[in-house]
Amino acid sequence: xxxxxxxxxxxxxxxxxDGHLPAFNEDGIRQVLEEMxxxxxxxxxxxxxxxxGRSDLIRAIKFCHCSLLRNRRCVVAYLYDRLLRIRALRWxxxxxxxxxxxxxxxxxxxxxxxxxxxxxxxxxxxLGGEEGLDLTQDMKPPKSLYIEVRCxxxxxxxxxxxxxxxxxxxxxxxxxxxxxxxxxxxQGVLEHVLS
Amino acid sequence: MDPAEAExxxxxxxxxxxxxxxxxxIYLIGGDLGPFNPGLPVEVPxxxxxxxxxxxxxxxxxxxxxxxxxxxxxxxxERKEDTFTPMPSPYYMELTKLLLNYASDSIPKADEIRTxxxxxxxxxxxxxxxxxxxxxxxxxxxxxxxxxxxxxxxTTGTFLTQALDHMYKLRTNLQPAESAQSQDx
Amino acid sequence: xxxxxxxxxxxxDGSSEELVxxxxxxxxxxxxxxLNEKFAPELLESKSEIVECVMEQLDHMESNLKRAKxxxxxxxxxxxxxxxxxxxxxxxxxCRLVKIEKFFPHxxxxxxxxxxxxxxxxxxxxFAFAKEYMxxxxxxxxxxxxxxxxPNLQKVDLLRLVPKPNLxxxxxxxxxxxxxxxxxxxxxxxxxxxVIDLEEGSQHLIRYKTIAxxxxxxxxxxx
Numbered sequence: 280x281x282x283x284x285x286x287x288x289x290x291x292x293x294x295x296x297d298g299h300l301p302a303f304n305e306d307g308i309r310q311v312l313e314e315m316x317x318x319x320x321x322x323x324x325x326x327x328x329x330x331x332g333r334s335d336l337i338r339a340i341k342f343c344h345c346s347l348l349r350n351r352r353c354v355v356a357y358l359y360d361r362l363l364r365i366r367a368l369r370w371x372x373x374x375x376x377x378x379x380x381x382x383x384x385x386x387x388x389x390x391x392x393x394x395x396x397x398x399x400x401x402x403x404x405x406l407g408g409e410e411g412l413d414l415t416q417d418m419k420p421p422k423s424l425y426i427e428v429r430c431x432x433x434x435x436x437x438x439x440x441x442x443x444x445x446x447x448x449x450x451x452x453x454x455x456x457x458x459x460x461x462x463x464x465x466q467g468v469l470e471h472v473l474s
Numbered sequence: 475m476d477p478a479e480a481e482x483x484x485x486x487x488x489x490x491x492x493x494x495x496x497x498x499x500i501y502l503i504g505g506d507l508g509p510f511n512p513g514l515p516v517e518v519p520x521x522x523x524x525x526x527x528x529x530x531x532x533x534x535x536x537x538x539x540x541x542x543x544x545x546x547x548x549x550x551x552e553r554k555e556d557t558f559t560p561m562p563s564p565y566y567m568e569l570t571k572l573l574l575n576y577a578s579d580s581i582p583k584a585d586e587i588r589t590x591x592x593x594x595x596x597x598x599x600x601x602x603x604x605x606x607x608x609x610x611x612x613x614x615x616x617x618x619x620x621x622x623x624x625x626x627x628x629t630t631g632t633f634l635t636q637a638l639d640h641m642y643k644l645r646t647n648l649q650p651a652e653s654a655q656s657q658d659x
Numbered sequence: 660x661x662x663x664x665x666x667x668x669x670x671x672d673g674s675s676e677e678l679v680x681x682x683x684x685x686x687x688x689x690x691x692x693x694l695n696e697k698f699a700p701e702l703l704e705s706k707s708e709i710v711e712c713v714m715e716q717l718d719h720m721e722s723n724l725k726r727a728k729x730x731x732x733x734x735x736x737x738x739x740x741x742x743x744x745x746x747x748x749x750x751x752x753x754c755r756l757v758k759i760e761k762f763f764p765h766x767x768x769x770x771x772x773x774x775x776x777x778x779x780x781x782x783x784x785x786f787a788f789a790k791e792y793m794x795x796x797x798x799x800x801x802x803x804x805x806x807x808x809x810p811n812l813q814k815v816d817l818l819r820l821v822p823k824p825n826l827x828x829x830x831x832x833x834x835x836x837x838x839x840x841x842x843x844x845x846x847x848x849x850x851x852x853x854v855i856d857l858e859e860g861s862q863h864l865i866r867y868k869t870i871a872x873x874x875x876x877x878x879x880x881x882x
């Protein structure tokens with residue numbers, strides 16, 4: 280049946296949970312493109328015959344054209360929906376993606392992703408003063424400024440806001456201003472203890 | 475809008491604290507605060523009040539309405555009337571939650587207050603569901619929603635507006651198909 | 660700190676005038692713009708002047724704080740305020756970016772047909788971003804699929820491919836300035852259209868399309 284493979288592309292992606300990125304279906308795309316090529320060539324032949332009087336072919340030609348349009352629509356929908364998922368990954372994981380996700384992207388998708396990262400970085404740098412504004416930070420409303428943290432490794436002395444110094448020793452727990460420890464949390468020195 | 479954002483907006487509300495430290499007037503971008511003197515009440519936004527309290531630098535004075543007797547009246551009134559009654563604060567739910575979480579020691583009858591506010595909230599959300607239901611059923615184009623708070627609207631609102639969008643899509647799609655010829659085969 | 664800030668705003672009749680906002684008023688305008696942007700189905704006019712002024716305030720405060728002595732309670736209070744403002748600012752710009760990425764062909768089309776003197780809905784930086792996003796996506800689709808398709812199928816119109824914002828969606832609003840004779844269109848064939856007045860302070864549920872100009876003029880606030 281015409282269009283079956285194209286519909287399967289879309290269905291496959293639809294089955295994957297929201298935000299999940301399945302492996303790029305290169306084979307599926309290739310098959311649809313081949314089907315389109317065959318359909319087009321067949322149709323060209325019919326068009327030529329129709330021109331020389333076979334007016335009974337006109338309906339078949341129209342149908343064939345619709346099939347081609349539908350195949351294109353499915354392929355583009357598949358590719359575009361994947362871009363939207365890849366875009367979301369940038370906001371979820373930052374600019375370096377985990378390996379298993381990168382293996383699910385085609386080389387052209389990686390290229391699109393790199394260009395997207397570049398545009399986004401240029402945009403964010405252009406905001407405000409010299410350093411710009413990193414919009415991938417501050418994703419949630421700031422909550423109580425002091426948070427409970429646990430030390431995951433020895434880090435040594437650390438000066439906090441009110442001038443006092445504390446010793447960040449492995450497994451010790453502290454009650455610290457959030458903005459002071461955000462970076463250490465990202466570096467894996469501290470861990471936020473959720474009460 | 476998620477509840478954390480409604481809470482964020484509620485944290486701008488002013489509450490009274492009694493500090494145990496001194497500090498000169500402080501010039502924030504959003505306006506001036508203070509001066510702070512030990513034992514003298516001063517108004518600050520809730521975000522600051524909660525922080526000072528966390529660091530044991532102040533005592534919190536609950537807003538006047540956060541009182542079991544007053545809230546009982548409000549609850550009864552809400553149950554009696556079909557429409558939404560005016561609330562003592564546009565952020566009554568968030569304020570109750572935040573203050574009871576961080577300053578329950580300075581609020582008398584904290585448990586009772588928690589229950590009363592929850593009862594009032596439940597009554598209002600039930601009314602909101604009913605009116606949303608009739609709005610959809612009657613296919614209304616406009617509704618007046620006075621006295622509803624941001625948190626209430628955002629609890630039911632997203633669901634309601636999405637449902638209305640879907641219904642609209644279904645209704646406008648009931649038009650003759652564009653390309654009948656491809657259906658012939 | 661409380662010196663006035665000049666923000667140029669366009670009136671509804673298109674003439675511009677200098678408005679002087681205090682920092683507190685400036686923050687309120689940012690918050691209103693943030694909530695409107697959050698709830699409106701379409702991208703609203705860029706408030707880049709407000710954004711710039713708020714960023715200046717933040718930079719100014721940050722550099723003051725660098726000079727302040729450590730361990731000051733005052734410093735930590737200022738820091739908390741900065742965090743809150745930066746959140747609203749980032750959330751506002753993020754919300755716009757999401758819409759730009761979602762509706763880019765339509766937004767760029769609108770920008771193209773914009774009359775001289777009419778305010779742009781994109782800041783210059785957003786415009787640059789939207790153009791790059793469009794070019795990147797077009798190139799991608801072309802290289803991966805379209806150029807391998809039959810010759811008569813190699814061009815797709817992104818305006819048809821990418822969904823439009825749904826201006827018919829319902830929104831909640833609070834009235835800031837009284838409005839009379841707002842025409843409410845019927846939902847079904849059996850109903851008739853009618854007019855309503857919007858009293859100051861009242862709240863409503865209505866189609867975005869009906870009140871879109873009032874959001875732009877600031878007469879209503881989306882909630």
